[in-house]
Amino acid sequence: MSHVWVDASAGVAGDMLLGALLDAGADLAAVRVAVRAVAGDAVSVRAERVTRAGLAATKAHVDLHDEDPPHRTWTTVRGMLAAADLPDPVRRDALAVFGALAAAEGAVHGVPADDVHFHEVGALDSIADVVGVCAALHDLGVTSASAGAVAVGSGTVHAAHGAVPVPVPAVVALSRGRRVRAGGEGELTTPTGMALVAALASADEDLPELTVSAWGSGAGTRDVPGRANVTRVVLGEPSGAAGRPVAHQLEATVDDLDPRLWPGVLARVLAAGAHDAWLVPVLGKKGRPAHVLTVLSPPERSDDLEELVVATTTTLGVRRTACTRLTLDRGWVDVTVEGHRVAVKVGRSRGVVQQVMPEFEDVARVAAELDRPERGVLTAAHAAAAAAGWVVGGPPPGDVLGR
The missing domain is CATH 3.30.70.1380 (Transcriptional regulatory protein pf0864 domain like)
Structure with missing residues (x-):
């Protein structure tokens, strides 16, 4: 398992997160293949080593070869992703990111998500950012992700409809349930960046307990004096609560x-x-x-x-x-008490039986059928499970049933 933690304390945009993952070792060629599968030759991706406030970082550049890319609806983008030759995890993650973004934009503008016309997001560069990030995560073998508090910025920014307060409404909508702060002047987090965090980082947490294997910094466009304009990632094998659902x-x-x-x-x-x-x-x-x-x-x-x-x-x-949540691998086994079936729930962790508990509704039913006290049937069911090898602290003697 590989976990990635995203440090967005200086903000996050799609190209910044892509740059951080490339800086951490993601294969640029794999990213290019995925982007080309969706956008064809209309866009290309390259990487450049830069510094931001004295900190070395990778700047991901998305070069457009279509001077006037069309605005696209979520329905159109979804069709492009569905038709592209992508690994299933890349397609799934990209659909989740754009789906979150469409829902946020729809809520902000009061239209159905399928009818949202993406302006910046529907352009080829943002499609490249999202697909590139998802491809980079897949190439790095990332199986879970989390992120810390996100710096969103302050002030105003000019968008397609005029001056908009920062954080822009779509970023606010995507931030629900997550910690955010201003963090500085200007737009520090874009809707694309926030959608990537919201859709892919399942937990909002400070740096979790990891055995670190790689790290990277992705540069923003501006070099701001006194503040490193970067998004960072830390990768590693999770321990403790990291990577849990x-x-x-x-x-x-x-x-x-x-x-x-x-x-x-x-x-x-x-x-x-x-x-x-x-x-x-x-x-x-x-x-x-x-x-x-x-x-x-x-x-x-x-x-x-x-x-x-x-x-x-x-x-x-x-x-x-x-x-x-720490969730044990669980399932059911059936035992018999004087010819009557009783389901027993079994919990396992790392190849060891941790919990063995008869289902009380079955215990009560069998007790009524046998005209015996429930306590006696419960004891008998525990004994039957132990006789079958289901003992706390021991190895599982067989498979369990899903119900």
Whole structure:
């Protein structure tokens, strides 16, 4: 496994991230092949060694051979990526980046994502940036990514529709759930750069625990006195929490909901795609009895689950916190207790059985069928699993079933 951490503390743009990955060892030839597969001969990529505020870096140049590239819709860009001869991971990542960008631009301009006309983004240079970054990550063997706080800049910038405040609206929309700061004057982060971070960096974190294997710096166009205008990357093998799946923890404190409604709320958020959900009684403001509802959500489901929490409870707001998850490799094995089937959930890690637990609904069913106490059936199911070789601390004796 290889993890990449993106340091966007001085900002990030598509060409800066591409330059950083090339500086870290990505093959320029592989990047060129991928870009050519999408854009043909209308654009080319080259790299140049430069310095920014005394720091050595690689400047990725995207040279256009079409003086008037057309503006393209997300539908058009999606078709170009689908038709291109690209490795599946490169195509998948590029589609994710442009999809995030289309959704953000659509929200900003009040139009469906498929109808968004990309101006800067739809131009060939930005297509080259996105496809180039995705190809560079694939060439480096990167399997997970995270990023720190992003410097977005301040002031105003001139765009197709006139003067726009910095950070521009699309960057703000793409920043949801992530840490940002001004970091300096001007536009330090472009929509393309923020879309790459938002779509590809699954965790918002400071530099995680890594065994470092490579690093690189990608230069921006300007050389700003007193501030290195670069995006940096650090690559390595993850340890600790690095590279773990990311999740969002959604919380709401409620003191005025009929308690008979809570089981239904929990059932609905779980049915809507939450990893888990639970309720904790607390003493709220003014000494009122209250409950804290916590929902562990996949990032792509967080917006919908927040809306569901608001719709099914009386809360006036939901807190969101990014976190990582350690998930054991898990599955099911079947055992029998006096001729009755009981499913047993098994968790494994690094070739060792870590958890063995009979499914209690099966235990209760078998206890009712045998007219025996549930405690006795639970003990018998544990014994049957142990007899089959499923023992905590031991090697798995066979395969598990997915359910």
